[in-house]
Amino acid sequence: MERIVYIDCFSGASGDMMLGALLDLGLPIELLRRALGSLAIEYGEITAERVLRAGISATKVRMREPAAVGAASSDGGKRARAHERHHHADAGDRQAHVHGAGGHHSLADITAAIGRSALTPAGKARAVRLFERLGEAEAAIHATTLDRVHLHEVGALDSIIDIVGTIYGMEWLAADRIVASALTVGSGTVQCAHGTLPVPAPATLRLLADAPITAGPIAAEMLTPTGALLVTEYARSFGPLPEMRLRSVGYGAGDRDFPGRPNVLRLVVGEAPPARRTDRVAVLECEIDDMNPQLFGPLMDRLLAAGALDVFYAPVQMKKNRPGTLITVIARPHQRDEMSGLLFAETTTIGIRHQELERDCLEREVRRIETPLGGIRFKIASRDGRIMNAAPEFDDCAAVAAARGLAIKDVQAVAMKAWLDAGETAPRKTDDA
Numbered sequence: 149m150e151r152i153v154y155i156d157c158f159s160g161a162s163g164d165m166m167l168g169a170l171l172d173l174g175l176p177i178e179l180l181r182r183a184l185g186s187l188a189i190e191y192g193e194i195t196a197e198r199v200l201r202a203g204i205s206a207t208k209v210r211m212r213e214p215a216a217v218g219a220a221s222s223d224g225g226k227r228a229r230a231h232e233r234h235h236h237a238d239a240g241d242r243q244a245h246v247h248g249a250g251g252h253h254s255l256a257d258i259t260a261a262i263g264r265s266a267l268t269p270a271g272k273a274r275a276v277r278l279f280e281r282l283g284e285a286e287a288a289i290h291a292t293t294l295d296r297v298h299l300h301e302v303g304a305l306d307s308i309i310d311i312v313g314t315i316y317g318m319e320w321l322a323a324d325r326i327v328a329s330a331l332t333v334g335s336g337t338v339q340c341a342h343g344t345l346p347v348p349a350p351a352t353l354r355l356l357a358d359a360p361i362t363a364g365p366i367a368a369e370m371l372t373p374t375g376a377l378l379v380t381e382y383a384r385s386f387g388p389l390p391e392m393r394l395r396s397v398g399y400g401a402g403d404r405d406f407p408g409r410p411n412v413l414r415l416v417v418g419e420a421p422p423a424r425r426t427d428r429v430a431v432l433e434c435e436i437d438d439m440n441p442q443l444f445g446p447l448m449d450r451l452l453a454a455g456a457l458d459v460f461y462a463p464v465q466m467k468k469n470r471p472g473t474l475i476t477v478i479a480r481p482h483q484r485d486e487m488s489g490l491l492f493a494e495t496t497t498i499g500i501r502h503q504e505l506e507r508d509c510l511e512r513e514v515r516r517i518e519t520p521l522g523g524i525r526f527k528i529a530s531r532d533g534r535i536m537n538a539a540p541e542f543d544d545c546a547a548v549a550a551a552r553g554l555a556i557k558d559v560q561a562v563a564m565k566a567w568l569d570a571g572e573t574a575p576r577k578t579d580d581a
Contacts, residue, residue, distance in 0.1 A: 156414035160370025163310025165413035168400025170317035204410040206399035328383035330360040334370030392418030437472030519566035
């Protein structure tokens, strides 16, 4: 069964919100800590707690850097709280953290750390690619090269934890298909190392190429560069919540609590419904008011013999108030020319309308049911493992009726009783009708 994950970014996104949502879905925090420990980077301590954001319960991930962890043991945690990261707070808060105890790591350092991590080979390759994307976005904004860019976002300790942790969590989640909503980016301005910048920040915008975005009602930075990076990396498409059978929901909290709007990222996990039997058909139509009615019977026989899926006639009132007949032919798209040729050859029409349509079909099978009158084939139609229709084959009923001198309707009644008595409720794997 295909597993679908929907990333609902109605209040934006950040790396810690992604991690929080994954933990909320059930990712064991000890596994996450073990995976991050394999980086062999001093990052202090990762914690998770339940918080409320505009009345919605969510998981908030916090990271305390090594200096903050040590301070927590000596002064009751006052300095530790000063070093907690503040995604979805003002950019000035983020920069205060970035230039704090943890400092920055070069792209080469990060690549080496990823190489010794507990990620799968595919996860390691993805992680390196993501850090390169961040670096390239910064380089493009500041007109420099990747090896010379100032790694304000790339090398920040919290970004390393967010990116590697999310990759580990997404590998744990094992989604087959990931869809995201439009990304709420916020509005206003933000303070960063380069001064006052408009929201969304230039690096964030650079990472959002081809993704649908909206400002939203909150005048604040709602989408961080790391959030933009992760959502655009994993989402294969953007749009509304896809059809699924819901299995679980996880909420990851941002730092700030906006009145009336939950500052959370939502991961919705479900399974794709069974594939529907759909195909395309050609529909051909014409009206006739000047043809010998004796010709309609042979016309239907010719069309069906040529492979038409269905042919039917309907009475219509035509111009000059003449009674006429609407001919409708349903066929495979590649048969359209052949059907048009037969209609032109066998009728008096001088024009045919045609269009292609999609149709949904029930799964069909033929099953032989033993009855007191002998074996009779049944046409059985089902959907999602549930039988929707079952009917005895008319030709079989007619043959039994003729052989036994019975009315066809009586044979049909006996056959249906045999079907109901057999208690058949589920379709079988048999040849289609």
